[in-house]
Amino acid sequence: MKTTLALSWRLLRGGGRRGMLGTWLTFGAVAISTALLLFAVSANFAFDARADRGAWRNPVPAQTGAVAIEAQRNDYVRDRQITVIDLAALPPEKAAAGVAPAGVAPAGVTPAGVAPAGVAPAGVAPAGVVPAPPGLPRFPAPGEVWLSPALAALAKELPADQLAGRYPKVAGQIGDEGLVHPNELVAVIGHRPDAAAMTAPRSDDWIVGSPPTKIASFAGVASEEAEAYQVLALIATVLMIVPLLVFGGAAARLTVARRDQRLASLRLIGATPGQVAGMTVAEAVIVALAGALTGAILYGVAVPLLSRIQIGGGVWYLSDLWPSPLVLAATLVAVPLLVGMSAVAGLRRVVVSPLGVAKRETPPGLRFFRVLALIAVLAAVPMLSRSTSVGVIAVVIGLAFLCINLVGPWVVALIGRITAGSARRPARLLAGRRLVDDPRSAWRTVSGVALTGFVAGFLGLLSPSAFSSDPGPAQLRVTVLSGSAQDAVTQAKERLSKAGVQATVKAEKKVVVAALGSTADAGVIDRARTALDGLTPGRTPTTESDDQRFGMQMLADVGAGTVVVLSVSFLVAIASSGITAASSVLDRRQTYALLRLAGTPLSVLDQARRAETLIPLTVMGGGAIAVGAFCAMPFMLGSVSVNGLITLAVCVGLGFGGVIGAGALSRPLLRAVTADPAPRPD
Amino acid sequence: MNEVLAGRALAKRFGQTVALGGVDIAVRAGEAVAIMGPSGSGKSTLLHCLAGIMKPDSGEVHLLGQRIDAMGERQRSALRRTRFGFVFQFGQLLPELPAEENVALPLMLGGVARLQAVRQAREWFGPLGLQGMETRRPGELSGGQAQRVAIARALVTKPAVVFADEPTGALDQNTGHDTMRLLVQATKHNDASLIVVTHDPNVAAACDRTVEVRDGHILALRGAHG
Ligand SMILES: Nc1ncnc2c1ncn2[C@@H]1O[C@H](COP(=O)(O)OP(=O)(O)O)[C@@H](O)[C@H]1O
Numbered sequence: 081m082k083t084t085l086a087l088s089w090r091l092l093r094g095g096g097r098r099g100m101l102g103t104w105l106t107f108g109a110v111a112i113s114t115a116l117l118l119f120a121v122s123a124n125f126a127f128d129a130r131a132d133r134g135a136w137r138n139p140v141p142a143q144t145g146a147v148a149i150e151a152q153r154n155d156y157v158r159d160r161q162i163t164v165i166d167l168a169a170l171p172p173e174k175a176a177a178g179v180a181p182a183g184v185a186p187a188g189v190t191p192a193g194v195a196p197a198g199v200a201p202a203g204v205a206p207a208g209v210v211p212a213p214p215g216l217p218r219f220p221a222p223g224e225v226w227l228s229p230a231l232a233a234l235a236k237e238l239p240a241d242q243l244a245g246r247y248p249k250v251a252g253q254i255g256d257e258g259l260v261h262p263n264e265l266v267a268v269i270g271h272r273p274d275a276a277a278m279t280a281p282r283s284d285d286w287i288v289g290s291p292p293t294k295i296a297s298f299a300g301v302a303s304e305e306a307e308a309y310q311v312l313a314l315i316a317t318v319l320m321i322v323p324l325l326v327f328g329g330a331a332a333r334l335t336v337a338r339r340d341q342r343l344a345s346l347r348l349i350g351a352t353p354g355q356v357a358g359m360t361v362a363e364a365v366i367v368a369l370a371g372a373l374t375g376a377i378l379y380g381v382a383v384p385l386l387s388r389i390q391i392g393g394g395v396w397y398l399s400d401l402w403p404s405p406l407v408l409a410a411t412l413v414a415v416p417l418l419v420g421m422s423a424v425a426g427l428r429r430v431v432v433s434p435l436g437v438a439k440r441e442t443p444p445g446l447r448f449f450r451v452l453a454l455i456a457v458l459a460a461v462p463m464l465s466r467s468t469s470v471g472v473i474a475v476v477i478g479l480a481f482l483c484i485n486l487v488g489p490w491v492v493a494l495i496g497r498i499t500a501g502s503a504r505r506p507a508r509l510l511a512g513r514r515l516v517d518d519p520r521s522a523w524r525t526v527s528g529v530a531l532t533g534f535v536a537g538f539l540g541l542l543s544p545s546a547f548s549s550d551p552g553p554a555q556l557r558v559t560v561l562s563g564s565a566q567d568a569v570t571q572a573k574e575r576l577s578k579a580g581v582q583a584t585v586k587a588e589k590k591v592v593v594a595a596l597g598s599t600a601d602a603g604v605i606d607r608a609r610t611a612l613d614g615l616t617p618g619r620t621p622t623t624e625s626d627d628q629r630f631g632m633q634m635l636a637d638v639g640a641g642t643v644v645v646l647s648v649s650f651l652v653a654i655a656s657s658g659i660t661a662a663s664s665v666l667d668r669r670q671t672y673a674l675l676r677l678a679g680t681p682l683s684v685l686d687q688a689r690r691a692e693t694l695i696p697l698t699v700m701g702g703g704a705i706a707v708g709a710f711c712a713m714p715f716m717l718g719s720v721s722v723n724g725l726i727t728l729a730v731c732v733g734l735g736f737g738g739v740i741g742a743g744a745l746s747r748p749l750l751r752a753v754t755a756d757p758a759p760r761p762d
Numbered sequence: 763m764n765e766v767l768a769g770r771a772l773a774k775r776f777g778q779t780v781a782l783g784g785v786d787i788a789v790r791a792g793e794a795v796a797i798m799g800p801s802g803s804g805k806s807t808l809l810h811c812l813a814g815i816m817k818p819d820s821g822e823v824h825l826l827g828q829r830i831d832a833m834g835e836r837q838r839s840a841l842r843r844t845r846f847g848f849v850f851q852f853g854q855l856l857p858e859l860p861a862e863e864n865v866a867l868p869l870m871l872g873g874v875a876r877l878q879a880v881r882q883a884r885e886w887f888g889p890l891g892l893q894g895m896e897t898r899r900p901g902e903l904s905g906g907q908a909q910r911v912a913i914a915r916a917l918v919t920k921p922a923v924v925f926a927d928e929p930t931g932a933l934d935q936n937t938g939h940d941t942m943r944l945l946v947q948a949t950k951h952n953d954a955s956l957i958v959v960t961h962d963p964n965v966a967a968a969c970d971r972t973v974e975v976r977d978g979h980i981l982a983l984r985g986a987h988g
């Protein structure tokens with residue numbers, strides 16, 4: 081073992097300048113993969129953290145021992161949403177008696193506190209002590225308002241009659257533990273338990289996050305919205321991780337490709353298969369470990385930047401994006417392990433037959449079986465729907481993705497045969513024969529970009545079409561749930577005129593409608609909102625575009641997510657294409673150099689290299705886009721959007737541009753290796 | 763004087779190393795010249811200068827009266843492709859191309875249509891003892907067979923001069939001998955001149971003339987012409 085390690089260290093250092101280049105390429109590739117892997121994994125934990133922190137506002141009805149009533153609703157300012165939490169502490173005897181105030185819970189929601197009277201369950205907070213909500217130092221007293229820092233800042237910035245007027249008695253600010261993200265606008269308002277806002281019936285329509293609910297603690301559950309984000313994050317992770325694994329594998333093979341010749345000769349002079357395998361693995365693992373550590377640092381440096389990505393209407397707390405020590409440790413172990421395993425797999429041929437590499441025999445045929453696997457997976461896709469469990473969806477998408485990767489070499493070999501058969505010029509002939517000879521390495525060059533085609537096809541079809549950007553009339557509507565609508569109209573007129581807002585107010589059935597006229601700007605609307613605040617206890621007046629805010633936010637987030645996933649995929653894909661192009665030049669430097677000595681123009685070699693990547697890229701990229709779109713079909717929301725098609729077109733352009741660019745980068749390398757007038761194998 | 767290729771006062775240094783110290787050499791049409799000498803004496807450098815692969819620091823190279831050492835890389839490259847043939851120690855065949863396409867490649871680079879180029883390439887297989895090897899790939903050929911394919915590739919464009927740098931260096935003695943005999947015969951048969959670097963005295967004996975190189979200088983001329 082010790083000699084093996086010492087030998088591999090010598091092999092690593094003694095590989096010469098070109099050997100070192102291969103090592104550096106592997107190192108860089110592993111570093112990039114690790115950083116992106118940490119990002120893909122941390123994103124999930126970050127959404128989990130958001131869901132956890134927001135859970136307290138999504139109350140769970142207490143079975144026994146209710147101590148407080150909690151309700152959640154949405155309010156608006158300018159074009160942003162404010163989450164309003166109404167809280168009231170229950171008097172101790174009432175809590176113990178479990179008597180629900182009349183009409184607290186709407187039909188369908190189990191009334192809280194139905195425990196038999198007089199039975200005080202264990203674990204209930206002592207009388208008079210109600211737990212503080214997360215982020216607050218104590219339970220808010222009736223009339224008190226606590227604001228999130230972002231909302232407090234906004235209240236200071238805007239004229240008082242537009243926002244601050246809604247919060248007459250601000251007691252303090254909500255801490256980070258109670259906020260989903262730093263930009264969140266949240267107001268926690270304390271009430272008496274018999275206040276109208278806590279007792280007045282609320283319909284369970286969308287404007288009300290949760291009707292007043294008796295709670296025993298602030299544990300809560302993740303909201304549906306938070307869960308939707310968690311699912312989307314998981315899908316994004318799957319879409320990013322598969323190309324990352326492919327990339328990592330390509331990087332690992334790079335070390336092997338650079339060494340196989342030398343290792344084969346080591347075998348020839350009598351090193352045992354175990355020693356050869358040990359050396360290769362040791363070398364790959366040393367490089368991978370260094371790369372993984374660098375990648376982790378790289379990710380750490382990138383966290384402040386990544387935290388600026390706005391999702392769900394806000395940026396991220398840095399702590400959300402830091403990987404936990406466990407995740408970090410697991411990554412630092414898993415990455416070198418995977419690279420080592422990939423290296424062993426790549427080397428098996430050399431170890432099994434020492435002449436295998438030296439003689440460059442035809443690789444074993446690629447099985448048609450792989451195509452059948454893809455077809456089988458695709459056959460399962462139409463059975464999916466939006467109601468299928470997330471796990472199943474993730475598995476099917478992941479499998480489709482992996483199958484494209486499996487089919488890749490087979491298709492590349494087929495394309496190669498066609499290209500070579502029909503070639504008239506030398507460059508095409510060389511490209512075609514090369515594709516047939518080593519479809520796997522040709523596939524490795526383009527697989528990343530082609531697989532990104534899958535992602536683009538998938539997301540391109542999924543991007544929902546934009547909502548109408550027409551903000552609708554400047555008109556506030558609020559439903560009246562108890563009492564006469566006509567009384568509410570009178571009161572609204574009074575409040576609006578006192579606030580100096582011109583409006584025509586009338587009742588439409590149980591809805592008070594305040595039309596503010598075509599000249600009303602955002603400031604006027606906010607003044608009217610502030611004036612009408614509390615007109616109907618527990619409800620907020622909204623405009624038409626407020627009602628669409630949630631959908632718009634989701635749309636914007638899917639858009640941002642698509643951009644993130646595609647950026648990651650393209651970064652990985654183009655980097656791996658560049659790396660494989662460079663390593664392929666290095667691998668074939670002797671032949672290239674001798675061809676050039678014999679007068680073969682460099683441009684022919686370059687054309688061949690280009691055709692060798694672009695032909696499979698076109699076919700496989702197109703195929704992958706089609707498969708991705710096919711996989712997205714069961715989840716489509718309405719028709720294909722222009723946005724999606726534009727995204728797709730941009731991706732195709734970037735893909736070709738990136739691969740051509742990455743290939744062109746290795747042109748100086750080609751020139752350099754062929755300029756050597758006395759080429760020798762290492 | 764029917765000189766095909768002539769080098770005059772060729773000098774080349776690599777840093778402090780003097781690889782060639784002013785060498786004069788001339789090769790006649792159809793003549794086979796062996797270049798011998800210890801390792802590091804400047805044989806390959808001489809060959810590279812004569813073939814237009816490398817520019818000498820000083821001196822001139824003439825091909826059929828035309829000066830070639832002053833040409834640009836593009837022109838020299840075209841010259842190597844059309845007027846010269848090369849046989850290296852090993853590794854010049856593209857591993858993924860069948861033997862016949864390896865031979866046809868120089869013709870295709872010269873603009874000959876693919877079918878015609880392959881047909882012309884096949885004609886070389888019989889005379890070189892390579893019947894049935896047309897569609898094999900270099901990995902499936904023995905070392906001697908691969909070198910004979912390389913000879914066919916060097917000659918297929920009907921070059922004026924064939925350069926061979928230790929063409930049998932990687933072969934066993936008997937195979938090397940046979941291959942060498944074929945090389946000399948085939949070049950003569952095609953009216954091409956041959957310049958071959960070798961360590962093997964038997965190889966040298968098969969040539970018309972031997973040039974001995976020592977420390978960048980030509981030592982002596984042995985053997986007249988035959
Ligand atoms: N590219 C080069 N860079 C530096 N020195 C070189 C280079 N090529 C050859 N040499 C040196 O020039 C001398 C002659 O080399 P070469 O012509 O290859 O000798 P031979 O072919 O006779 O073995 C040697 O000392 C060699 O080290």
Ligand SMILES: [Mg+2]
Binds near residue numbers: 805806807
């Ligand atoms: Mg030499």
